[in-house]
Amino acid sequence: MRLSELQNKEVINTCDCKRLGYVADLIMDDCGCRVEAIIIPKSGKFCGFFGDGSEYIIPCKCIKKIGPDVILVEIHEETK
Secondary structure (H helix, E strand, O other), rough: HHHHHHOOOEEEOOOOEEEEOOOOOEEEEOOOOOOEEEEOOOOOOEOOOOOOOOEEEEEEEEEEEEEOEEEEEEEEEOOO
């Protein structure tokens, strides 16, 4: 799966059913062959501007399912 395909999927937290946003970037391991986490900008940003620059970094172990339209993750408040 390509990053451009992930960017079109909305990320939803299954713990509180909140929409977190869309994937902005990935964190890869040192050799560049495995995804370690996905990065989602926190709400309040408008086209990458006018935000506080904070973001969710969600490790791959928290991703529960990648569907055709959404990515379901399970993160608790202290993980955010």
